[in-house]
Amino acid sequence: MPDTAETAPFEVKDCALITLSTGIRVQNLREFRDALEKVPVGSIDHHFWGRLLRPQFDEPEYNNDFASWAYHGLHDKSLAEQLSMTLPTDFPDLETLRLELIDTVEKHLDESEMIPWARADQLFHFLHSQIVVFDTGLRFGDPRDLTAYLPSLSTGCIYYHFIDARSRTRQRCDDFSAWLAGFGDRYESLRLRLCGFDPYFSSLDEIRARVASLFQAFFEEQP
């Protein structure tokens, strides 16, 4: 079984993101379907996680921008519900996720008597983002040492290690879990708890607090 000495230290990285317009905007569901086919694949990713970077106040009713527009722009609740249960981590890559979204929308179009449309001030604007990643220089060889630092990680660190990792890594999970897996069974219950945390309705601050509390609770339970 690998132990601390054999597992590479956890490298804390931070990131900053910036949003760009793709120049593509749509007003009805047919235009939306066509746009899904041609937007850069990064735009699909952005609309699942971009809300974490945007100023917002209310609790997100739906957990991605597509579902939110279906409800608030098109006033189509059933489509909003279907799109909200499309989870990026269920698909091996973003292109497969794109095909699934198109399929969901096409099916809905087939079942609709009229094409749902939005008011002129409720268009859907396809966006994407660029990410700048930088190394903080901090390294942790022992998960117990990392625990003390988690509450003071910047939200950029949280985004990189807990959100970005889901589209960046083969395991489609967060970097903390991937690192803990390197220790064999030793931290398995903590790893499973991290993997079981649904980040879709939380802000980055809330995700940080939750991750920190999971680590802390795990070590408090240890003899």
Added chain:
Amino acid sequence: MCASIHYRDDEFLGRYAAVTGACVIQHLEQLAASLKGARVVHVNSTREGGGVAEILQKLIPLKKALGIDARWEVIEGTPAFYACTKSFHNALQGMDIRLSDKLLEAYEETNARCAERLKPILEQADFVFIHDPQPAALLKHFPERRGQWIWRCHIDVRQPFRPVWKYLRPFLSAYDASIFSLPEFAQPLPHPQYIIAPSIDPLSEKNRDLPNAEIEKVYDRFDLDPERPMVLQVSRYDRFKDPVGVIRACRMAAKLTPLQLVLAGGEASDDPEGQAVLEEVRQQAEGHPDIHVLLLPADAHRTINALQRAADIVIQKSLREGFGLTVTEGMWKGRPVIGGDTGGIRLQVFNHYTGFLVRTPEGAALRIRYLLHNGRLRRQMGERARRFVLDNFLITRHLREYLTLLVSLQAGGRDRMMVG
């Protein structure tokens, strides 16, 4: 990571760390590390008055403190130039305005003359930010430029008047990138279009905390009644800010609840239309002692700060708005805001959370009555509003996005970049 980082309160960056937390400042330092020594020039058309000048007054020293060689240049034109650029401004916000060849000539001549003056600085810069349409035609005079040029649009250009957009588009297309405040404002242009919301500076004269005595002085100074609820709109006298609509709203609300309205407008040296709108507003206010129309000098920042803190409700009933920094300022002072349902105001005002969005004077009147009727709710909304600005609309967030953009352009605009 910032657990062990401490900034001294008497240091420039330390003063910001005291407001935002050390993490935020350390994040900026890490991001700026790869930009150390980069020559960055911002160009606009006024040193004072209006949101752009206010942002630049603080953005430049902050960039310098992070090791970037930043500077700010201002172009100056003739009255015909300002008449032309004011018309651009109105037309880009959707007004049907025909521009004479003479005005367009004044625009291009001013840009050509300023290009000559600024040549040594702009030609050698690594990055040039051109703010709004006034200096947009500078670029064509720099075929030998070594750096990347970015057009920063602060205006609500969702539905520009097409002939004017068609005239400006060739100037803008040549830029390496553009920045808009909201996704809705982005226009088809052949380069990357970044989305960056503006911000306020929490340490500026306009936004820093004030002693109560200073706040109370505004009652005497402007003949206001300290016992009567106060509704305040701060903005230049511009038809898109709908000051006449605000007067109508307050007159309707005042039939049922006592209040006083203060319209506080500044002067901007690049706005030739302000005087005419001010006269209209004064006519509407005539015979109503509870409506106070103030014309304040461009540097009356502390006075505006005190007025915002003295107000019970801040209103910004704009018909079009690029962003609405006066909304942000009001929220930072813990005041609920009644805002026009347009542009960047929608990004800040959330119904029942930080204020209310309205479309008509009647809507504004209803919300004024509602808020004045419920003091507890007003305070709760105000507290949420301040927290919301702290998290989203301070200059440190704005700077982080500018730095990210610069790193991105430096790296060739890839979707994922590693620095450091």
